Amino acid sequence: MPKYKKEGKKRAKEEDETRKQLSDQKSEMFNSSIRSLLISSGCLVLSFLFNGKIIDLPVEPGSAVDVLLILLKSLLITLFYTFTLVGLANTMELRGKPSSLRDIIIVGIISLIQGVLSLPVFLISFLGVILASLYLWAIQVKVERF
């Protein structure tokens, strides 16, 4: 009789610990989502300034500065895509269903339309979005494997 009681208490304690661990994991996922979305909102603001031509630097077409500016604009779009996707994926996982291809496509579209004013920016961002998706997919595979 006392042994049974002890086992019952032990099981309850283990369940509590597991619940606490899960709760910690969820908190960490939530915090990660917030951090990712904060970074992506920063990228969105900068992208609006540069890609929306609010800050329109007078550069000579084809010059090194022009190329750097195109790369910067594309990088902002790619970073926005990456961090928004990470934030959204964590949120969806927290809600109990992993993000679908539809979510990825939606985030991809809202990222790429930022580069609609410049064909080079759009093309490089498109490449960046594909690479970022591949990178996130590869990381996911590695995490699952280990």
Place this chain on the structure above:
Amino acid sequence: MNGLALMTRLRKHTTITGILFFSICAVLVLSHYITMSSAWTQDEIIVPVGDIPIIDGIQDAAWNKANVTKSGEIDIINLKAMINSSYLFILVEIQATNHDDDEYIKLLLSNSSDFEDEDFIDAKLIQTRNFSKADNRSYIITDQVYYEGEYISDNQTNFVGAANISAGNKYSYYEFSIPFASVNNDTLNDTSIVLGNTFALKVEFGIHKEDQSPTSVERTEELLITLEKKEGGGNGDIEEFPLNLKILSYVMFSITGVAFIVIAVITFQSRSKI
């Protein structure tokens, strides 16, 4: 090596590979935008329909609609060109540390897209005098024709030109208004300028002191210009449905902003799931 260290290494490796691949792709895509070997940033330009500038040697807002090409790194020549229904407008801007009082710009116009000397039958010259002195600055315009290996003055001057220099004598401007063949009766001595055609053009920059010979040619740059021809008739001055890119950009960013706010709200709502 534990799993975490291995993952960190794998992540770093993937990141470096990703950045390298991204850079290579970017360089490949942009390589055709960078012209290293050509004297001009664009050695063949389409001349668009633009506004009518005031020919006074001052670069006014009308030139914003012109197509631009640039030559040189130290003494820079910027050439802007546009048309209306009857005239070709060309602005040559010289950015130099020291401008000579007697510098000139001569536009040599070919009757075709060929660059042989004898193809440049027509020349439009703007010769400046006392250029750095604001009080008695002046310029002379001369229409010339190619005759037995040299350019001589044409019987009649069929273009309008003007030259001016900016405060501080850093930038000089040469403006040309050249009539199309449809409004020019000197078909023998002037290049026949027709919409849709491609012409070879030489920009000669030099110094010619008064009553002195020979002329000192500083630079001669060649390019091809094609006069834009709007399909379906009309002079193309009015765009029927101009697309305002600024508004398009705002619309796109509004969509992105709204979508991002939705994602942020969903994320905050998921706090209840913890």
